[in-house]
Amino acid sequence: MTDSGGAATVGRRRVPRLLARYLAAGLLLVLASVGGTIWLAQTSEYRYDEQASGADLMRDEQVMDALTVWAGHHTDWNDVGSTLLVLGQETGRRIAVLDGDGTVIADTAPELPRPARATRLLDPLALRADPVTSEVGLPDGITGPFLLDGTQRAELARQADAVVRCLGEAVGETAVWTTGRPVVSGDEDAPDCGRAALDAPLPSEQIALDDLRDRTNTCLLAADAPLITSVELALSPSIAPTGLALRTVPTGDDTAAACLLQARIDQAKATTAPPVTLVLTDERGDVRGPLDASPGSIARVAGFIVVLLALLSAAAALIIVPTLRSARRLEAAVERFSAGDRDARAELPAGDDLAGVGAAFDRMSSEVAGHEASRRRLLGDIAHELRSPLTNIRGWVEAADDGLGLDDAALRRLVLDEAGRMERITGDLQLLALAESGDLVLDLRRCDAAVVVRDLAEAYRVRAATSEVALHVQIAGPLRLETDPARLRQILDNLLSNALRHTPAGGRIDLDAELVDGTVRIAVVDTGEGIPAADLPRIFDRLWRGEPSRVRAGRSTGLGLSIARGLAEALGGRLTARSTLGEGSRFEVVLPAAEAHRRGASRAGE
Known part of the structure; x- marks a missing residue:
């Protein structure tokens, strides 16, 4: 009972401590992960x-x-x-x-x-707003029929170079429209230098301008607005526009400007791709990778991973190292035990993670050591038990050889008695070994224990009367069991024989059998000499006898009670004993009743 309570205490103390370490390590990692995520989110270079x-x-x-x-x-x-x-x-x-x-x-x-x-x-042809003036117009690249061919561009470029050379330092700005037309502006007081000829529309440009005029007037007619007389290239001596620039003559209002813009769109459709x-x-098809971030962000992520790995290692050390230390200590104890040191113990502290395993190993090693000591004692007891009859037989035979012993008939009778004693010892040991190993062959069948008890009581009445011992039998109804009747009789025979042997003349033996809580209980109670309290825990040990007086006429082998207990356990029951020195003893066999019998008893109780 002490070992079980200690193991339970160890288990209760061990589990919370181990769980606390796991929870602490897990909490540390969670806090580190959450904190690191927040830190990375706040410090990542979104720019x-x-x-x-x-x-x-x-x-x-x-x-x-x-x-x-x-x-x-x-x-x-x-x-x-x-x-x-x-x-x-x-x-x-x-x-x-x-x-x-x-x-x-x-x-x-x-x-x-x-x-x-x-x-x-x-x-x-989608309209765009000028980023400087916010004026809405066509993109500069839309030239429509104003696009010049190579010959026209070369001629205008030659004229522009001459103008620039003529103006010299008076040149203001130069530009080339997307149509291919060069534009040169000069200071306000600069001479013409051929700029008027350069700015004059080419025949192809004039055709396009006339077409724009007609389209614009069509729009103005629909809007019931004043018509224009012409559309011109918006060129001036002092300003060089960077793109195709047009103006109406007269200038007109917003309606005229809107109609001119719409006319340009309609005109450009024929020469512009749809x-x-x-x-x-990007060159990966906008497929983002895991490291698409700034170098600083990547460095912070790498640092965070290093810190997290360090924390993980610390958590692993917090959890694993104490357990590993205990495991090595337990391993060393196991190696010593396997090497033959039966005193090897782990002796782990009660609060250790493997305290339960260590305590189980210590109990196992103690039990194994106890079993080996018991085995050695058993072998010694067997040798002692067999040595006595063998010594007697040898002494009688040697005395007979010297002519000093008994006659042949008496010698044969004594030798047969000792041989029978050795045969009983070996037979009892074999039966006990089979019962304890679970190899005992049982003939289980439905029977009535009351019949077994009555038959055995009748068999013992003559012996009890001869010994002047009163034998009383009390049986409460039928006692149905699923058991081996012969083995049950053997158990009771051992108990009755033992009680009769230790009950003096004038004493009493009670044989009681009853059904209690689904079990059949058969008690053998005597008013004999009793068993000392110090000897009571050992009465079921093999070859144990409290005193020489317990062996009468060489008939006891010291195995009867051990066999009785082994048979009771083999039948699924138990054998218990209570005794008071000088007052008597009570031995009780408890076996499970048959299932139908238990149900009947339960209904009767209700």
């Missing part, structure tokens, strides 16, 4: 991503502007592939052009995905 995103937007605008200019010079997108490759190399962007049906016209990296978030609509869809991604 890096914003700058990278801003750079991509600038490159995308560069691509859009270049393709707008290209569209202003072409009626379709069929030949845009080479231009896309050049733009892709210059900007580091992947560029794909799709028509209105989603068919790919050209793609610098067709194997990459085309995410929806990277898709943009490019309408070359709207398309662009897909602009």
Whole structure:
């Protein structure tokens, strides 16, 4: 009972301590993870991503502007592939052009995905606001029929060079429109130097201007607004516009400006490529990797991982090291025990993580040591028990050889008695070994224990009467069991024989059998000499006898009670003993009743 209570105490003390360490380590890691996540979230360089995103937007605008200019010079997108490759190399962007049906016209990296978030609509004729003046107009790249051919550009360039040389230091600004026309401005008091001739529309430009006038007047008529007389190139001696600039004559109001803008859109449709869809991604198709962050953010993440690994190592040490230390101590004790040191003990502290295992090992080693000591004592007792009859037989035979012993008949009788004693000892030992190992063959069947008790009582009545001992039997009804009747009789025979042997003349033996709480209880109670309290725990040990007087006429082997207890346990029951010195003893066999008998008793109790 003490060992069990100690083990339970150890278990109760061990589990909370181990759990506390696990919880502490887990809490430490959780706090570190949460705190590190918050720290990384607050210190990550978002500006890096914003700058990278801003750079991509600038490159995308560069691509859009270049393709707008290209569209202003072409009626379709069929030949845009080479231009896309050049733009892709210059900007580091992947560029794909799709028509209105989603068919790919050209793609610098067709194997990459085309995410929806990277898709943009490019309408070359979409109006744009000037970033400086906020004036709405067509992109500079939309030239319409004002686009000059190579010959025209070369001639105008020659004239512009002459104007610049003539003006000298009086040159103000120079520019070249996307149409190919050069523009030169000078100081207010600078001479003409051929600027009027340079600014005069070429025949192709005049045709386009006249067409714009007609389109504008059509719009003004529809708006019931005053008509214009002409549309001119917006050139002045002192200002050089950077893109195609036009003005109406007379200047007119907002209606005239709006009609001129609409006329330009209608006129440019015939010479401008239609709207398309662009897909602009990076060289991975906008597929983000795990380390797409700034160098500073990556360094902080790496530092956090190092700290987290250090904390994890500390937590592992907090949890594992004490347990590992205890495991090594237990391992050393096991190795000593396996080497033959039966006194080896782990002796782990009660609060240790492996205290329960250590206590179990200590109990096991103690029990094994006790069993080995018991085995040695048993072998010694057996040798002693067998030595006595063998010594007697040898002494009688040697005396007979010397002519000093008994006659042959008496010698044979004594030798047979001693041989019978040795045979009983060996038979009892074999039976006890089978019972304790579980190899005893049992003939289990349904029987009535009351019949077994009555038959055995009748067999002992004559012996009890001869010994002047009163034998009383009390049986409470039928006692149905699922047992081996022969083994049950053997148990009771041992108990009755033992009681009769230790009950003096004039004493009494009671044999009681009853059904109690689903068990059959058979008690053998005597008024004999009793057993000392110090000897009572040992009465079921093999070959144990409290005093020489317990062996009468050489008939006791010291194994009767051990056999009785082994048989009772083999039958699924138990054998208990109570005794008071000088007053008598009570031995009780408790066996489980048959199932149907237990149910009947239960209903009767209700």
